Amino acid sequence: NILVSACLLGIGCRYDGKIKKNDAVCALAQKHTLIPVCPEQLGGRPTPRKPVEIKNGNVTEECGNCHTSEFEKGAEETLKIAQITGCTLAILKSRSPSCGYGEIYDGSFSKKTVSGNGIAAALLSENGIKVKNEENFDK
Numbered sequence: 090n091i092l093v094s095a096c097l098l099g100i101g102c103r104y105d106g107k108i109k110k111n112d113a114v115c116a117l118a119q120k121h122t123l124i125p126v127c128p129e130q131l132g133g134r135p136t137p138r139k140p141v142e143i144k145n146g147n148v149t150e151e152c153g154n155c156h157t158s159e160f161e162k163g164a165e166e167t168l169k170i171a172q173i174t175g176c177t178l179a180i181l182k183s184r185s186p187s188c189g190y191g192e193i194y195d196g197s198f199s200k201k202t203v204s205g206n207g208i209a210a211a212l213l214s215e216n217g218i219k220v221k222n223e224e225n226f227d228k
């Protein structure tokens with residue numbers, strides 16, 4: 090079983106409500122059972138929703154509204170699903186404030202990135218789950 094960001098599989102959970110399926114990730118379903126999760130929806134965020142980025146450890150909209158606690162709840166629920174389904178690998182959406190791993194947007198809402206992890210990706214990794222993204226997983 091592989092935990093996967095639901096938006097990579099064509100689920101309409103992205104902040105902007107758009108469908109952006111990743112064909113290479115979807116193709117993994119031929120040989121593996123894919124478990125779709127959207128940490129932001131699991132944390133109670135609506136779709137569509139305002140974009141957020143991480144700055145100084147907090148998840149905020151550009152106007153300053155803070156959603157850190159929802160993102161933390163979503164990360165915990167995502168970890169539970171990974172554990173219930175026995176996932177040891179997660180393939181998550183790059184640069185997202187929830188799902189990004191190794192690189193995330195820098196909090197300036199200008200498409201600049203910094204080293205860092207999204208809230209859910211970090212919790213999964215801390216609990217022994219290997220995290221990859223749609224750009225660096227081993228096809």
Ligand code: SF4
Nearest residue numbers: 094096103127182188
């Ligand atoms: Fe995709 Fe993750 Fe954002 Fe949900 S939280 S839309 S799964 S990147």
